[in-house]
Amino acid sequence: MPATTSTYKFFAPVLGAEVGMRIAVLSGKGGTGKTFVSVNLAYALGKAVYADCDVEEPNGRLFLKPKVCRTEEVCTMIPVNNAEKCTGCRRCADFCKFNALAYIRNKLLVFPELCHACKGCILICPEKALKEGKKPVGKIEYGMKKDIEVITGMMNTGEATGVPVIRRLLAELPSDRDVIIDCPPGSACTVMESIKDADFCVLVAEPTRFGLHNLDMVYKLVKLFNKPHALIVNKDMGDKLIVEEYCAQNKIKVLVSIPYDTELALANSKGFIAAEKYPCFRELFNMILDSIEKEVHYEAAGNFKR
Amino acid sequence: MKIAVPAEGKTMESNVCQSFGRTYYFVIADTQASEFEVIDNEAVSSGGGAGIKAAQAIADSGADVVVTFHCGQNAADVLKAASIKIFKAVPGTIGEMVQKYKAGELKELLEIHAGYHKHV
Numbered sequence: 024m025p026a027t028t029s030t031y032k033f034f035a036p037v038l039g040a041e042v043g044m045r046i047a048v049l050s051g052k053g054g055t056g057k058t059f060v061s062v063n064l065a066y067a068l069g070k071a072v073y074a075d076c077d078v079e080e081p082n083g084r085l086f087l088k089p090k091v092c093r094t095e096e097v098c099t100m101i102p103v104n105n106a107e108k109c110t111g112c113r114r115c116a117d118f119c120k121f122n123a124l125a126y127i128r129n130k131l132l133v134f135p136e137l138c139h140a141c142k143g144c145i146l147i148c149p150e151k152a153l154k155e156g157k158k159p160v161g162k163i164e165y166g167m168k169k170d171i172e173v174i175t176g177m178m179n180t181g182e183a184t185g186v187p188v189i190r191r192l193l194a195e196l197p198s199d200r201d202v203i204i205d206c207p208p209g210s211a212c213t214v215m216e217s218i219k220d221a222d223f224c225v226l227v228a229e230p231t232r233f234g235l236h237n238l239d240m241v242y243k244l245v246k247l248f249n250k251p252h253a254l255i256v257n258k259d260m261g262d263k264l265i266v267e268e269y270c271a272q273n274k275i276k277v278l279v280s281i282p283y284d285t286e287l288a289l290a291n292s293k294g295f296i297a298a299e300k301y302p303c304f305r306e307l308f309n310m311i312l313d314s315i316e317k318e319v320h321y322e323a324a325g326n327f328k329r
Numbered sequence: 330m331k332i333a334v335p336a337e338g339k340t341m342e343s344n345v346c347q348s349f350g351r352t353y354y355f356v357i358a359d360t361q362a363s364e365f366e367v368i369d370n371e372a373v374s375s376g377g378g379a380g381i382k383a384a385q386a387i388a389d390s391g392a393d394v395v396v397t398f399h400c401g402q403n404a405a406d407v408l409k410a411a412s413i414k415i416f417k418a419v420p421g422t423i424g425e426m427v428q429k430y431k432a433g434e435l436k437e438l439l440e441i442h443a444g445y446h447k448h449v
Binding site (some may be wrong): 116121123125128130134 | 377382384385400403406407410412
């Protein structure tokens with residue numbers, strides 16, 4: 024056995040085990056099939072958690088149609104100034120790298136949408152005039168569909184970033200069940216936050232030039248995060264070679280290539296879950312789950328491809 | 330009275346800069362003393378909130394009026410709190426803006442844009 028330094032050396036998560044496995048589904052652009060893959064993987068697992076981190080457009084619940092049990096508000100910290108204690112030294116405003124504070128005519132102005140909740144201003148205030156206040160930025164909805172716990176992050180319209188909602192959602196996830204994390208599109212902060220604690224990343228890509236470019240972005244991201252990963256090609260219309268060449272070059276495992284299918288597209292548009300409606304898709308996603316588990320164990324055994 | 334104008338250079342002959350928060354310089358012209366001072370806009374390299382920082386610097390300079398092509402909502406909020414009026418610039422030099430302001434030829438800037446905030 025070769026000596027390794029991987030964090031996966033001693034711990035290989037197993038699907039259906041007491042300590043659940045976290046599978047993140049991501050793609051470089053919207054409309055590739057992240058939600059399609061995520062919802063169906065969750066359905067194939069049966070007893071699982073489906074976590075929708077695509078907080079700007081959480082669509083998984085349109086398919087899973089969960090019975091909603093509760094909703095929680097997500098707030099971020101914003102500084103609140105006590106004008107009686109404030110001496111106008113402006114250290115807080117000078118300190119703020121995000122320019123969220125201005126001091127005009129003996130009054131501190133706070134711009135909540137620029138505040139990154141670092142609390143630096145509160146720490147630096149010599150008069151302790153600033154204290155922590157709250158600003159709502161979104162909510163998290165908890166529901167059930169059969170044995171699938173459906174957790175949906177929803178960002179308030181107009182907020183600059185979904186990171187606080189995603190961070191809270193992931194912090195509340197149960198650890199004793201398998202979790203499918205439906206990521207936001209792209210490869211920005213919100214995606215990094217979503218895959219941070221994932222055991223495995225499923226990349227979804229369309230076999231087009233545009234799709235390839237987007238695949239390249241998320242592939243570089245999962246490499247950077249040193250995450251075990253594999254690819255699902257979706258909406259293949261006979262051009263999968265375009266992606267397969269890239270995968271061969273970079274030694275990316277292709278789990279499956281799902282052909283474009285008008286009937287499937289129609290079923291999707293009506294909000295059906297493919298694995299529920301069609302036995303063949305149930306089988307397909309069971310097979311994908313098996314492959315993911317094999318990949319995780321293959322990597323855990325010290326076979327590094329990354 | 331003092332008039333602040335975002336400027337492409339450091340003289341009265343410099344052109345007005347198209348940007349408010351991201352201008353390199355502000356020329357602060359004193360209409361009574363016919364003198365002017367130049368402040369470097371430290372906000373030019375800010376990740377975000379450049380308008381707020383620039384407006385703070387203008388408020389600190391003691392300006393009474395800003396003449397600019399554009400102004401974002403946040404910067405406008407800061408200027409308003411400082412009771413600084415915002416007038417719409419026309420293409421030309423800083424010197425011309427001061428003359429036109431004194432002649433009453435400039436209009437108040439009414440269209441305040443929502444800002445070009447980077448989403449992170």
